[in-house]
Amino acid sequence: MLLREIKNIFHTELDALFPKEEVDAFFYRCVEHYLQLERFVLAVRPELTLTKEEEQPLFEALSQLKQQRPLQYILGVAHFMDFELKVxxxxxxxxxxxxxxxxxxxxxxxxxxxxxxxxxxxxxxxxxxxxxxxxxxxxxxxxxxxxxxxxxxxxxxxxxxxxxxxxxxxxxxxxxxxxxxxxxxxxxxxxxxxxxxxxxxxxxxxxxxxxxxxxxxxxxxxxxxxxxxxxxxxxxxxxxxxxxxxxxxxxxxxxxxxxxxxxxxxxxxxxxxxxxxxxxxxxxxxxxxxxxxxxxxxx
Structure with missing residues:
Protein backbone atom coordinates (compact mmCIF):
# COMPACT_ATOMS: atom_id res chain seq x y z
CA MET A 1 0.00 0.00 0.00
CA LEU A 2 1.11 3.56 -0.65
CA LEU A 3 2.31 5.36 2.46
CA ARG A 4 0.13 8.37 1.62
CA GLU A 5 -2.90 6.08 1.55
CA ILE A 6 -2.08 4.92 5.08
CA LYS A 7 -1.88 8.55 6.13
CA ASN A 8 -5.40 9.07 4.75
CA ILE A 9 -6.60 6.05 6.72
CA PHE A 10 -5.14 7.56 9.92
CA HIS A 11 -7.23 10.66 9.31
CA THR A 12 -10.36 8.71 8.43
CA GLU A 13 -10.13 6.73 11.66
CA LEU A 14 -8.86 9.41 14.04
CA ASP A 15 -10.09 12.85 12.96
CA ALA A 16 -13.26 12.46 15.03
CA LEU A 17 -11.12 11.90 18.14
CA PHE A 18 -8.18 14.28 17.71
CA PRO A 19 -7.35 17.55 15.90
CA LYS A 20 -6.06 16.95 12.38
CA GLU A 21 -2.67 18.41 13.26
CA GLU A 22 -2.34 15.90 16.09
CA VAL A 23 -3.28 13.03 13.78
CA ASP A 24 -0.55 14.19 11.39
CA ALA A 25 1.88 14.19 14.30
CA PHE A 26 0.82 10.65 15.29
CA PHE A 27 1.31 9.39 11.75
CA TYR A 28 4.72 10.91 11.18
CA ARG A 29 5.97 9.90 14.61
CA CYS A 30 4.99 6.29 13.83
CA VAL A 31 6.73 6.52 10.45
CA GLU A 32 9.88 7.78 12.13
CA HIS A 33 9.76 5.14 14.85
CA TYR A 34 8.83 2.04 12.88
CA LEU A 35 10.28 2.80 9.43
CA GLN A 36 13.17 5.11 10.38
CA LEU A 37 11.99 7.58 7.74
CA GLU A 38 12.06 11.37 8.06
CA ARG A 39 8.71 13.11 8.43
CA PHE A 40 9.13 14.88 5.07
CA VAL A 41 9.38 11.54 3.24
CA LEU A 42 6.03 11.98 1.45
CA ALA A 43 7.14 15.33 0.05
CA VAL A 44 10.09 13.74 -1.71
CA ARG A 45 8.67 10.24 -2.27
CA PRO A 46 4.90 10.62 -2.75
CA GLU A 47 4.60 7.18 -4.38
CA LEU A 48 6.44 5.30 -1.65
CA THR A 49 4.94 1.83 -1.27
CA LEU A 50 5.22 -0.29 1.85
CA THR A 51 5.33 -4.05 2.15
CA LYS A 52 2.78 -5.87 4.32
CA GLU A 53 5.47 -6.32 6.94
CA GLU A 54 6.19 -2.58 6.97
CA GLU A 55 2.49 -1.71 7.13
CA GLN A 56 1.71 -3.93 10.11
CA PRO A 57 3.14 -1.83 12.98
CA LEU A 58 1.49 1.32 11.58
CA PHE A 59 -1.93 -0.31 11.57
CA GLU A 60 -1.34 -1.84 15.01
CA ALA A 61 -0.51 1.62 16.34
CA LEU A 62 -3.60 3.03 14.64
CA SER A 63 -5.78 0.43 16.34
CA GLN A 64 -4.45 1.45 19.76
CA LEU A 65 -4.77 5.16 18.98
CA LYS A 66 -8.46 4.55 18.23
CA GLN A 67 -8.72 3.36 21.85
CA GLN A 68 -7.00 6.64 22.86
CA ARG A 69 -3.99 4.86 24.30
CA PRO A 70 -1.16 7.41 24.54
CA LEU A 71 1.25 7.26 21.61
CA GLN A 72 4.22 7.22 23.99
CA TYR A 73 2.97 3.97 25.55
CA ILE A 74 2.34 2.51 22.09
CA LEU A 75 5.87 3.30 20.96
CA GLY A 76 7.37 2.64 24.38
CA VAL A 77 9.36 5.87 24.34
CA ALA A 78 8.95 9.54 25.19
CA HIS A 79 11.17 12.56 24.67
CA PHE A 80 12.23 14.79 27.56
CA MET A 81 14.53 17.78 27.19
CA ASP A 82 16.90 16.51 24.46
CA PHE A 83 16.96 12.81 25.33
CA GLU A 84 14.74 9.74 25.07
CA LEU A 85 13.11 7.72 27.82
CA LYS A 86 11.45 4.36 27.98
CA VAL A 87 7.88 4.65 29.27
Missing part, protein backbone atom coordinates in the same frame (compact mmCIF):
# COMPACT_ATOMS: atom_id res chain seq x y z
CA UNK A 88 5.06 2.25 30.02
CA UNK A 89 1.88 2.24 32.10
CA UNK A 90 3.91 2.08 35.32
CA UNK A 91 5.16 5.66 34.91
CA UNK A 92 3.70 9.00 33.92
CA UNK A 93 4.50 10.35 30.48
CA UNK A 94 6.88 13.32 30.96
CA UNK A 95 5.24 16.70 30.29
CA UNK A 96 6.61 19.97 28.90
CA UNK A 97 5.76 21.63 32.22
CA UNK A 98 8.21 19.32 33.98
CA UNK A 99 10.87 20.30 31.46
CA UNK A 100 10.25 23.89 32.56
CA UNK A 101 10.81 22.92 36.19
CA UNK A 102 14.14 21.29 35.31
CA UNK A 103 15.12 24.29 33.21
CA UNK A 104 14.40 26.59 36.16
CA UNK A 105 16.84 24.57 38.25
CA UNK A 106 19.47 24.65 35.52
CA UNK A 107 19.00 28.39 34.99
CA UNK A 108 19.42 28.99 38.71
CA UNK A 109 22.68 27.05 38.75
CA UNK A 110 23.92 29.28 35.93
CA UNK A 111 22.98 32.48 37.70
CA UNK A 112 25.32 34.52 39.86
CA UNK A 113 23.20 33.67 42.87
CA UNK A 114 24.17 30.03 42.74
CA UNK A 115 27.61 28.47 42.85
CA UNK A 116 26.54 24.84 42.43
CA UNK A 117 28.54 24.42 39.25
CA UNK A 118 31.67 25.80 40.92
CA UNK A 119 31.49 23.89 44.18
CA UNK A 120 34.54 21.79 44.87
CA UNK A 121 32.56 19.38 47.00
CA UNK A 122 29.96 17.10 45.49
CA UNK A 123 26.49 18.61 45.08
CA UNK A 124 23.72 16.35 46.36
CA UNK A 125 20.26 16.28 44.79
CA UNK A 126 17.14 14.27 45.67
CA UNK A 127 14.23 13.69 43.28
CA UNK A 128 11.14 12.57 45.22
CA UNK A 129 8.65 10.49 43.22
CA UNK A 130 10.99 9.99 40.28
CA UNK A 131 8.70 7.86 38.08
CA UNK A 132 10.44 7.41 34.72
CA UNK A 133 13.49 9.18 36.17
CA UNK A 134 13.10 12.13 33.81
CA UNK A 135 13.99 14.85 36.35
CA UNK A 136 16.82 12.94 38.00
CA UNK A 137 18.35 11.91 34.68
CA UNK A 138 18.20 15.44 33.29
CA UNK A 139 19.92 16.86 36.36
CA UNK A 140 22.56 14.13 36.32
CA UNK A 141 23.25 14.82 32.63
CA UNK A 142 23.46 18.59 32.89
CA UNK A 143 25.05 18.81 36.34
CA UNK A 144 27.74 16.13 36.01
CA UNK A 145 29.40 17.09 39.30
CA UNK A 146 26.17 16.33 41.20
CA UNK A 147 25.38 13.19 43.16
CA UNK A 148 21.75 12.45 42.34
CA UNK A 149 19.37 10.33 44.39
CA UNK A 150 15.89 9.33 43.22
CA UNK A 151 13.09 8.02 45.43
CA UNK A 152 9.86 6.28 44.46
CA UNK A 153 7.44 3.94 46.19
CA UNK A 154 6.80 1.87 43.05
CA UNK A 155 9.15 -1.02 42.29
CA UNK A 156 7.84 -1.13 38.72
CA UNK A 157 8.50 2.57 38.20
CA UNK A 158 12.03 2.21 39.56
CA UNK A 159 12.72 -0.61 37.11
CA UNK A 160 11.83 1.77 34.26
CA UNK A 161 13.91 4.57 35.78
CA UNK A 162 16.93 2.31 36.20
CA UNK A 163 16.75 1.25 32.56
CA UNK A 164 16.48 4.89 31.49
CA UNK A 165 19.48 5.75 33.64
CA UNK A 166 21.53 3.02 31.98
CA UNK A 167 20.40 4.04 28.49
CA UNK A 168 21.32 7.67 29.14
CA UNK A 169 24.66 6.77 30.73
CA UNK A 170 24.25 8.60 34.02
CA UNK A 171 24.75 7.48 37.62
CA UNK A 172 21.81 7.74 40.01
CA UNK A 173 21.23 6.14 43.41
CA UNK A 174 17.68 4.80 43.64
CA UNK A 175 15.67 4.42 46.83
CA UNK A 176 12.41 2.49 47.05
CA UNK A 177 10.46 4.22 49.80
CA UNK A 178 7.20 6.09 50.35
CA UNK A 179 7.61 9.76 51.19
CA UNK A 180 4.35 9.44 53.17
CA UNK A 181 5.85 6.74 55.40
CA UNK A 182 6.23 8.21 58.92
CA UNK A 183 9.09 5.77 59.55
CA UNK A 184 10.85 6.74 56.31
CA UNK A 185 14.01 8.10 57.88
CA UNK A 186 14.43 5.07 60.13
CA UNK A 187 14.01 2.71 57.19
CA UNK A 188 16.44 4.63 55.00
CA UNK A 189 19.18 3.59 57.36
CA UNK A 190 21.41 6.56 56.60
CA UNK A 191 21.46 10.29 57.16
CA UNK A 192 21.86 12.57 54.16
CA UNK A 193 21.61 16.28 53.60
CA UNK A 194 20.89 17.65 50.15
CA UNK A 195 21.73 20.90 48.40
CA UNK A 196 18.55 20.58 46.37
CA UNK A 197 15.32 18.61 46.60
CA UNK A 198 12.89 18.47 43.69
CA UNK A 199 9.54 16.74 43.29
CA UNK A 200 6.63 16.36 40.91
CA UNK A 201 4.29 14.45 43.26
CA UNK A 202 0.68 13.40 42.72
CA UNK A 203 -1.53 16.49 42.84
CA UNK A 204 -4.71 16.02 40.76
CA UNK A 205 -7.76 16.04 43.01
CA UNK A 206 -10.47 13.43 42.56
CA UNK A 207 -12.93 16.25 41.81
CA UNK A 208 -10.82 17.16 38.77
CA UNK A 209 -11.13 13.71 37.15
CA UNK A 210 -13.92 14.92 34.87
CA UNK A 211 -11.48 17.41 33.33
CA UNK A 212 -8.85 14.76 32.61
CA UNK A 213 -8.66 13.37 29.09
CA UNK A 214 -9.42 9.69 28.51
CA UNK A 215 -5.88 8.93 27.34
CA UNK A 216 -4.57 10.07 30.74
CA UNK A 217 -7.36 8.86 33.01
CA UNK A 218 -7.58 5.35 31.58
CA UNK A 219 -3.92 4.59 30.94
CA UNK A 220 -1.54 6.55 33.17
CA UNK A 221 -0.91 5.28 36.75
CA UNK A 222 -3.51 6.72 39.13
CA UNK A 223 -1.18 6.46 42.12
CA UNK A 224 1.12 8.98 40.42
CA UNK A 225 -1.73 11.32 39.51
CA UNK A 226 -4.54 11.56 42.03
CA UNK A 227 -4.93 12.71 45.62
CA UNK A 228 -8.02 12.79 47.86
CA UNK A 229 -10.08 15.97 47.78
CA UNK A 230 -10.02 16.27 51.57
CA UNK A 231 -6.21 16.22 51.78
CA UNK A 232 -4.99 17.38 48.38
CA UNK A 233 -1.65 18.69 49.69
CA UNK A 234 -0.63 15.60 51.65
CA UNK A 235 2.44 14.94 49.49
CA UNK A 236 3.59 18.58 49.70
CA UNK A 237 3.24 18.54 53.46
CA UNK A 238 5.33 15.37 53.72
CA UNK A 239 7.94 16.76 51.31
CA UNK A 240 8.12 20.04 53.22
CA UNK A 241 8.62 18.24 56.53
CA UNK A 242 11.27 15.95 55.06
CA UNK A 243 13.03 18.86 53.35
CA UNK A 244 13.23 20.87 56.57
CA UNK A 245 15.27 18.07 58.08
CA UNK A 246 17.36 17.10 55.06
CA UNK A 247 18.15 20.26 53.10
CA UNK A 248 21.45 21.94 53.82
CA UNK A 249 21.68 25.55 54.89
CA UNK A 250 20.58 27.71 51.94
CA UNK A 251 19.33 24.56 50.21
CA UNK A 252 16.48 24.87 47.72
CA UNK A 253 13.22 23.02 47.23
CA UNK A 254 11.60 22.93 43.76
CA UNK A 255 8.07 21.63 43.23
CA UNK A 256 5.67 21.06 40.38
CA UNK A 257 2.16 21.84 41.63
CA UNK A 258 -1.56 21.73 40.88
CA UNK A 259 -2.42 24.81 38.83
CA UNK A 260 -5.52 25.43 40.97
CA UNK A 261 -3.67 25.24 44.28
CA UNK A 262 -0.76 27.62 43.80
CA UNK A 263 -1.75 29.95 46.63
CA UNK A 264 -2.54 27.07 48.97
CA UNK A 265 0.73 25.26 48.27
CA UNK A 266 2.70 28.47 48.72
CA UNK A 267 0.88 29.01 52.01
CA UNK A 268 1.83 25.49 53.17
CA UNK A 269 5.52 26.21 52.57
CA UNK A 270 5.21 29.52 54.37
CA UNK A 271 3.57 27.75 57.32
CA UNK A 272 6.61 25.46 57.44
CA UNK A 273 8.86 28.55 57.66
CA UNK A 274 10.36 28.28 54.19
CA UNK A 275 11.59 31.59 52.82
CA UNK A 276 12.14 33.19 49.42
CA UNK A 277 9.09 31.37 48.09
CA UNK A 278 8.55 31.98 44.39
CA UNK A 279 5.49 30.84 42.42
CA UNK A 280 5.88 30.57 38.63
CA UNK A 281 3.51 29.97 35.75
CA UNK A 282 4.08 27.43 33.01
CA UNK A 283 4.09 28.07 29.26
CA UNK A 284 0.29 27.82 29.28
CA UNK A 285 -0.06 30.58 31.89
CA UNK A 286 -0.99 28.29 34.78
CA UNK A 287 0.51 28.35 38.27
CA UNK A 288 2.79 25.31 38.00
CA UNK A 289 6.08 25.63 39.91
CA UNK A 290 7.32 26.68 43.30
CA UNK A 291 10.79 27.31 44.64
CA UNK A 292 11.62 27.86 48.31
CA UNK A 293 14.66 28.08 50.57
CA UNK A 294 15.04 25.81 53.57
CA UNK A 295 14.19 27.35 56.95
CA UNK A 296 16.77 27.59 59.70
CA UNK A 297 17.20 24.31 61.58
CA UNK A 298 14.87 23.99 64.51
CA UNK A 299 12.12 26.20 63.11
Missing amino acids: NENVLIPRPETEELVQWILDDTESQKSDIRNQKSEVTILDIGTGSGCIAIALAKYLPQAKVYALDVSEEALEVAKENTKNNQVDITFIQQDILNPELELELGFELEFDLIVSNPPYVRELEKSKIKKNVKEYEPHAALFVPDKDSLLFYRAIAQFSKRHLKKKGSLYLEINQYLGVETKGLLKAHNFSEIELRKDLFGNDRMLKATVPLKGL
Whole structure:
Protein backbone atom coordinates (compact mmCIF):
# COMPACT_ATOMS: atom_id res chain seq x y z
CA MET A 1 0.00 0.00 0.00
CA LEU A 2 1.11 3.56 -0.65
CA LEU A 3 2.31 5.36 2.46
CA ARG A 4 0.13 8.37 1.62
CA GLU A 5 -2.90 6.08 1.55
CA ILE A 6 -2.08 4.92 5.08
CA LYS A 7 -1.88 8.55 6.13
CA ASN A 8 -5.40 9.07 4.75
CA ILE A 9 -6.60 6.05 6.72
CA PHE A 10 -5.14 7.56 9.92
CA HIS A 11 -7.23 10.66 9.31
CA THR A 12 -10.36 8.71 8.43
CA GLU A 13 -10.13 6.73 11.66
CA LEU A 14 -8.86 9.41 14.04
CA ASP A 15 -10.09 12.85 12.96
CA ALA A 16 -13.26 12.46 15.03
CA LEU A 17 -11.12 11.90 18.14
CA PHE A 18 -8.18 14.28 17.71
CA PRO A 19 -7.35 17.55 15.90
CA LYS A 20 -6.06 16.95 12.38
CA GLU A 21 -2.67 18.41 13.26
CA GLU A 22 -2.34 15.90 16.09
CA VAL A 23 -3.28 13.03 13.78
CA ASP A 24 -0.55 14.19 11.39
CA ALA A 25 1.88 14.19 14.30
CA PHE A 26 0.82 10.65 15.29
CA PHE A 27 1.31 9.39 11.75
CA TYR A 28 4.72 10.91 11.18
CA ARG A 29 5.97 9.90 14.61
CA CYS A 30 4.99 6.29 13.83
CA VAL A 31 6.73 6.52 10.45
CA GLU A 32 9.88 7.78 12.13
CA HIS A 33 9.76 5.14 14.85
CA TYR A 34 8.83 2.04 12.88
CA LEU A 35 10.28 2.80 9.43
CA GLN A 36 13.17 5.11 10.38
CA LEU A 37 11.99 7.58 7.74
CA GLU A 38 12.06 11.37 8.06
CA ARG A 39 8.71 13.11 8.43
CA PHE A 40 9.13 14.88 5.07
CA VAL A 41 9.38 11.54 3.24
CA LEU A 42 6.03 11.98 1.45
CA ALA A 43 7.14 15.33 0.05
CA VAL A 44 10.09 13.74 -1.71
CA ARG A 45 8.67 10.24 -2.27
CA PRO A 46 4.90 10.62 -2.75
CA GLU A 47 4.60 7.18 -4.38
CA LEU A 48 6.44 5.30 -1.65
CA THR A 49 4.94 1.83 -1.27
CA LEU A 50 5.22 -0.29 1.85
CA THR A 51 5.33 -4.05 2.15
CA LYS A 52 2.78 -5.87 4.32
CA GLU A 53 5.47 -6.32 6.94
CA GLU A 54 6.19 -2.58 6.97
CA GLU A 55 2.49 -1.71 7.13
CA GLN A 56 1.71 -3.93 10.11
CA PRO A 57 3.14 -1.83 12.98
CA LEU A 58 1.49 1.32 11.58
CA PHE A 59 -1.93 -0.31 11.57
CA GLU A 60 -1.34 -1.84 15.01
CA ALA A 61 -0.51 1.62 16.34
CA LEU A 62 -3.60 3.03 14.64
CA SER A 63 -5.78 0.43 16.34
CA GLN A 64 -4.45 1.45 19.76
CA LEU A 65 -4.77 5.16 18.98
CA LYS A 66 -8.46 4.55 18.23
CA GLN A 67 -8.72 3.36 21.85
CA GLN A 68 -7.00 6.64 22.86
CA ARG A 69 -3.99 4.86 24.30
CA PRO A 70 -1.16 7.41 24.54
CA LEU A 71 1.25 7.26 21.61
CA GLN A 72 4.22 7.22 23.99
CA TYR A 73 2.97 3.97 25.55
CA ILE A 74 2.34 2.51 22.09
CA LEU A 75 5.87 3.30 20.96
CA GLY A 76 7.37 2.64 24.38
CA VAL A 77 9.36 5.87 24.34
CA ALA A 78 8.95 9.54 25.19
CA HIS A 79 11.17 12.56 24.67
CA PHE A 80 12.23 14.79 27.56
CA MET A 81 14.53 17.78 27.19
CA ASP A 82 16.90 16.51 24.46
CA PHE A 83 16.96 12.81 25.33
CA GLU A 84 14.74 9.74 25.07
CA LEU A 85 13.11 7.72 27.82
CA LYS A 86 11.45 4.36 27.98
CA VAL A 87 7.88 4.65 29.27
CA ASN A 88 5.06 2.25 30.02
CA GLU A 89 1.88 2.24 32.10
CA ASN A 90 3.91 2.08 35.32
CA VAL A 91 5.16 5.66 34.91
CA LEU A 92 3.70 9.00 33.92
CA ILE A 93 4.50 10.35 30.48
CA PRO A 94 6.88 13.32 30.96
CA ARG A 95 5.24 16.70 30.29
CA PRO A 96 6.61 19.97 28.90
CA GLU A 97 5.76 21.63 32.22
CA THR A 98 8.21 19.32 33.98
CA GLU A 99 10.87 20.30 31.46
CA GLU A 100 10.25 23.89 32.56
CA LEU A 101 10.81 22.92 36.19
CA VAL A 102 14.14 21.29 35.31
CA GLN A 103 15.12 24.29 33.21
CA TRP A 104 14.40 26.59 36.16
CA ILE A 105 16.84 24.57 38.25
CA LEU A 106 19.47 24.65 35.52
CA ASP A 107 19.00 28.39 34.99
CA ASP A 108 19.42 28.99 38.71
CA THR A 109 22.68 27.05 38.75
CA GLU A 110 23.92 29.28 35.93
CA SER A 111 22.98 32.48 37.70
CA GLN A 112 25.32 34.52 39.86
CA LYS A 113 23.20 33.67 42.87
CA SER A 114 24.17 30.03 42.74
CA ASP A 115 27.61 28.47 42.85
CA ILE A 116 26.54 24.84 42.43
CA ARG A 117 28.54 24.42 39.25
CA ASN A 118 31.67 25.80 40.92
CA GLN A 119 31.49 23.89 44.18
CA LYS A 120 34.54 21.79 44.87
CA SER A 121 32.56 19.38 47.00
CA GLU A 122 29.96 17.10 45.49
CA VAL A 123 26.49 18.61 45.08
CA THR A 124 23.72 16.35 46.36
CA ILE A 125 20.26 16.28 44.79
CA LEU A 126 17.14 14.27 45.67
CA ASP A 127 14.23 13.69 43.28
CA ILE A 128 11.14 12.57 45.22
CA GLY A 129 8.65 10.49 43.22
CA THR A 130 10.99 9.99 40.28
CA GLY A 131 8.70 7.86 38.08
CA SER A 132 10.44 7.41 34.72
CA GLY A 133 13.49 9.18 36.17
CA CYS A 134 13.10 12.13 33.81
CA ILE A 135 13.99 14.85 36.35
CA ALA A 136 16.82 12.94 38.00
CA ILE A 137 18.35 11.91 34.68
CA ALA A 138 18.20 15.44 33.29
CA LEU A 139 19.92 16.86 36.36
CA ALA A 140 22.56 14.13 36.32
CA LYS A 141 23.25 14.82 32.63
CA TYR A 142 23.46 18.59 32.89
CA LEU A 143 25.05 18.81 36.34
CA PRO A 144 27.74 16.13 36.01
CA GLN A 145 29.40 17.09 39.30
CA ALA A 146 26.17 16.33 41.20
CA LYS A 147 25.38 13.19 43.16
CA VAL A 148 21.75 12.45 42.34
CA TYR A 149 19.37 10.33 44.39
CA ALA A 150 15.89 9.33 43.22
CA LEU A 151 13.09 8.02 45.43
CA ASP A 152 9.86 6.28 44.46
CA VAL A 153 7.44 3.94 46.19
CA SER A 154 6.80 1.87 43.05
CA GLU A 155 9.15 -1.02 42.29
CA GLU A 156 7.84 -1.13 38.72
CA ALA A 157 8.50 2.57 38.20
CA LEU A 158 12.03 2.21 39.56
CA GLU A 159 12.72 -0.61 37.11
CA VAL A 160 11.83 1.77 34.26
CA ALA A 161 13.91 4.57 35.78
CA LYS A 162 16.93 2.31 36.20
CA GLU A 163 16.75 1.25 32.56
CA ASN A 164 16.48 4.89 31.49
CA THR A 165 19.48 5.75 33.64
CA LYS A 166 21.53 3.02 31.98
CA ASN A 167 20.40 4.04 28.49
CA ASN A 168 21.32 7.67 29.14
CA GLN A 169 24.66 6.77 30.73
CA VAL A 170 24.25 8.60 34.02
CA ASP A 171 24.75 7.48 37.62
CA ILE A 172 21.81 7.74 40.01
CA THR A 173 21.23 6.14 43.41
CA PHE A 174 17.68 4.80 43.64
CA ILE A 175 15.67 4.42 46.83
CA GLN A 176 12.41 2.49 47.05
CA GLN A 177 10.46 4.22 49.80
CA ASP A 178 7.20 6.09 50.35
CA ILE A 179 7.61 9.76 51.19
CA LEU A 180 4.35 9.44 53.17
CA ASN A 181 5.85 6.74 55.40
CA PRO A 182 6.23 8.21 58.92
CA GLU A 183 9.09 5.77 59.55
CA LEU A 184 10.85 6.74 56.31
CA GLU A 185 14.01 8.10 57.88
CA LEU A 186 14.43 5.07 60.13
CA GLU A 187 14.01 2.71 57.19
CA LEU A 188 16.44 4.63 55.00
CA GLY A 189 19.18 3.59 57.36
CA PHE A 190 21.41 6.56 56.60
CA GLU A 191 21.46 10.29 57.16
CA LEU A 192 21.86 12.57 54.16
CA GLU A 193 21.61 16.28 53.60
CA PHE A 194 20.89 17.65 50.15
CA ASP A 195 21.73 20.90 48.40
CA LEU A 196 18.55 20.58 46.37
CA ILE A 197 15.32 18.61 46.60
CA VAL A 198 12.89 18.47 43.69
CA SER A 199 9.54 16.74 43.29
CA ASN A 200 6.63 16.36 40.91
CA PRO A 201 4.29 14.45 43.26
CA PRO A 202 0.68 13.40 42.72
CA TYR A 203 -1.53 16.49 42.84
CA VAL A 204 -4.71 16.02 40.76
CA ARG A 205 -7.76 16.04 43.01
CA GLU A 206 -10.47 13.43 42.56
CA LEU A 207 -12.93 16.25 41.81
CA GLU A 208 -10.82 17.16 38.77
CA LYS A 209 -11.13 13.71 37.15
CA SER A 210 -13.92 14.92 34.87
CA LYS A 211 -11.48 17.41 33.33
CA ILE A 212 -8.85 14.76 32.61
CA LYS A 213 -8.66 13.37 29.09
CA LYS A 214 -9.42 9.69 28.51
CA ASN A 215 -5.88 8.93 27.34
CA VAL A 216 -4.57 10.07 30.74
CA LYS A 217 -7.36 8.86 33.01
CA GLU A 218 -7.58 5.35 31.58
CA TYR A 219 -3.92 4.59 30.94
CA GLU A 220 -1.54 6.55 33.17
CA PRO A 221 -0.91 5.28 36.75
CA HIS A 222 -3.51 6.72 39.13
CA ALA A 223 -1.18 6.46 42.12
CA ALA A 224 1.12 8.98 40.42
CA LEU A 225 -1.73 11.32 39.51
CA PHE A 226 -4.54 11.56 42.03
CA VAL A 227 -4.93 12.71 45.62
CA PRO A 228 -8.02 12.79 47.86
CA ASP A 229 -10.08 15.97 47.78
CA LYS A 230 -10.02 16.27 51.57
CA ASP A 231 -6.21 16.22 51.78
CA SER A 232 -4.99 17.38 48.38
CA LEU A 233 -1.65 18.69 49.69
CA LEU A 234 -0.63 15.60 51.65
CA PHE A 235 2.44 14.94 49.49
CA TYR A 236 3.59 18.58 49.70
CA ARG A 237 3.24 18.54 53.46
CA ALA A 238 5.33 15.37 53.72
CA ILE A 239 7.94 16.76 51.31
CA ALA A 240 8.12 20.04 53.22
CA GLN A 241 8.62 18.24 56.53
CA PHE A 242 11.27 15.95 55.06
CA SER A 243 13.03 18.86 53.35
CA LYS A 244 13.23 20.87 56.57
CA ARG A 245 15.27 18.07 58.08
CA HIS A 246 17.36 17.10 55.06
CA LEU A 247 18.15 20.26 53.10
CA LYS A 248 21.45 21.94 53.82
CA LYS A 249 21.68 25.55 54.89
CA LYS A 250 20.58 27.71 51.94
CA GLY A 251 19.33 24.56 50.21
CA SER A 252 16.48 24.87 47.72
CA LEU A 253 13.22 23.02 47.23
CA TYR A 254 11.60 22.93 43.76
CA LEU A 255 8.07 21.63 43.23
CA GLU A 256 5.67 21.06 40.38
CA ILE A 257 2.16 21.84 41.63
CA ASN A 258 -1.56 21.73 40.88
CA GLN A 259 -2.42 24.81 38.83
CA TYR A 260 -5.52 25.43 40.97
CA LEU A 261 -3.67 25.24 44.28
CA GLY A 262 -0.76 27.62 43.80
CA VAL A 263 -1.75 29.95 46.63
CA GLU A 264 -2.54 27.07 48.97
CA THR A 265 0.73 25.26 48.27
CA LYS A 266 2.70 28.47 48.72
CA GLY A 267 0.88 29.01 52.01
CA LEU A 268 1.83 25.49 53.17
CA LEU A 269 5.52 26.21 52.57
CA LYS A 270 5.21 29.52 54.37
CA ALA A 271 3.57 27.75 57.32
CA HIS A 272 6.61 25.46 57.44
CA ASN A 273 8.86 28.55 57.66
CA PHE A 274 10.36 28.28 54.19
CA SER A 275 11.59 31.59 52.82
CA GLU A 276 12.14 33.19 49.42
CA ILE A 277 9.09 31.37 48.09
CA GLU A 278 8.55 31.98 44.39
CA LEU A 279 5.49 30.84 42.42
CA ARG A 280 5.88 30.57 38.63
CA LYS A 281 3.51 29.97 35.75
CA ASP A 282 4.08 27.43 33.01
CA LEU A 283 4.09 28.07 29.26
CA PHE A 284 0.29 27.82 29.28
CA GLY A 285 -0.06 30.58 31.89
CA ASN A 286 -0.99 28.29 34.78
CA ASP A 287 0.51 28.35 38.27
CA ARG A 288 2.79 25.31 38.00
CA MET A 289 6.08 25.63 39.91
CA LEU A 290 7.32 26.68 43.30
CA LYS A 291 10.79 27.31 44.64
CA ALA A 292 11.62 27.86 48.31
CA THR A 293 14.66 28.08 50.57
CA VAL A 294 15.04 25.81 53.57
CA PRO A 295 14.19 27.35 56.95
CA LEU A 296 16.77 27.59 59.70
CA LYS A 297 17.20 24.31 61.58
CA GLY A 298 14.87 23.99 64.51
CA LEU A 299 12.12 26.20 63.11
